[in-house]
Amino acid sequence: MSGKIDRRGFLKRGLAITSAALLGGCEGLSDQPWVKRILDSTENLTLFSQRTLVSSSALAREYAEDEISPKFRANGSTNPDDSAYQAHVANGFADWTLTLGGLVEQPLALSLADLRKMPSRTQVTRHDCVEGWSCIGKWKGVPLKALLEEARLKPEARYIVFYCADDLGETGTEAGKYYESIGMVDAVHPQTILAYEMNGETLPVAHGAPLRLRVERQLGYKMAKYVMAIEAVAGLADLRGGRGGFWEDRGYEWYAGI
Ligand SMILES: Nc1nc2c(c(=O)[nH]1)N[C@H]1C(S)=C(S)[C@@H](COP(=O)(O)O)O[C@H]1N2
Ligand SMILES: [Mo]
Numbered sequence: 001m002s003g004k005i006d007r008r009g010f011l012k013r014g015l016a017i018t019s020a021a022l023l024g025g026c027e028g029l030s031d032q033p034w035v036k037r038i039l040d041s042t043e044n045l046t047l048f049s050q051r052t053l054v055s056s057s058a059l060a061r062e063y064a065e066d067e068i069s070p071k072f073r074a075n076g077s078t079n080p081d082d083s084a085y086q087a088h089v090a091n092g093f094a095d096w097t098l099t100l101g102g103l104v105e106q107p108l109a110l111s112l113a114d115l116r117k118m119p120s121r122t123q124v125t126r127h128d129c130v131e132g133w134s135c136i137g138k139w140k141g142v143p144l145k146a147l148l149e150e151a152r153l154k155p156e157a158r159y160i161v162f163y164c165a166d167d168l169g170e171t172g173t174e175a176g177k178y179y180e181s182i183g184m185v186d187a188v189h190p191q192t193i194l195a196y197e198m199n200g201e202t203l204p205v206a207h208g209a210p211l212r213l214r215v216e217r218q219l220g221y222k223m224a225k226y227v228m229a230i231e232a233v234a235g236l237a238d239l240r241g242g243r244g245g246f247w248e249d250r251g252y253e254w255y256a257g258i
Contacts, residue, residue, distance in 0.1 A: 060216035080166035102231035141195035
């Protein structure tokens with residue numbers, strides 16, 4: 001467990017030093033409005049380093065089918081204790097719809113059948129949990145980019161937020177439920193998908209049925225399971241605990257790059 005965290009800490013320190021050197025020689029880049037916004041916050045220095053050193057479209061490693069883990073561990077919520085969710089399970093998610101709203105021109109409500117008709121991507125990737133375990137799995141789903149293109153983001157939209165059905169047994173309230181958020185670079189990344197299949201089968205409840213996020217260049221807690229609604233927003237401060245996610249509100253970092 002600590003080995004993983006140490007490795008990440010080491011990597012981040014290295015990147016921070018490199019980025020300090022880089023910043024010295026790239027005035028042109030730091031004049032860009034998006035770079036200015038990122039540099040406004042020192043907390044985002046690691047994000048800036050990663051974006052500068054690793055191309056924004058660099059792919060996470062993909063694996064061969066014979067490297068898929070024989071058993072993929074399930075973690076966090078594995079069967080949401082929520083009556084609306086359980087009703088969806090009982091009828092095979094036939095009436096379930098994903099809503100996409102917020103700062104978009106065209107809000108969407110899509111059934112699983114609608115999502116399955118959209119372009120899909122399949123990828124075999126490694127999932128790294130901050131607790132120190134990893135598993136390789138195959139995921140199939142709709143690229144988030146395709147949904148965002150259909151909904152047409154307004155220019156003010158800077159983050160995409162995912163609202164889930166579960167609360168990890170914490171609060172029993174709507175506001176206490178799991179949620180997550182990502183920035184636009186990850187939102188339009190080709191490996192960022194909303195997965196409805198895992199290892200060639202319908203996504204099981206334990207792994208987030210009917211739909212879960214995969215953001216392959218970040219840690220496991222970013223990969224929201226049981227996604228019910230998606231919202232495009234300009235900022236995260238006004239949402240729930242104000243730090244952009246269930247675990248972030250409890251002290252984890254918002255940018256969980258691997
Ligand atoms: N809605 C929801 N999403 C979640 C969690 C959760 O408890 N609830 N746990 C997170 C954590 S910490 C990890 S490691 C992965 C686990 O995904 P898995 O159950 O498919 O292994 O889901 C993430 N997404
Ligand atoms: Mo995790």
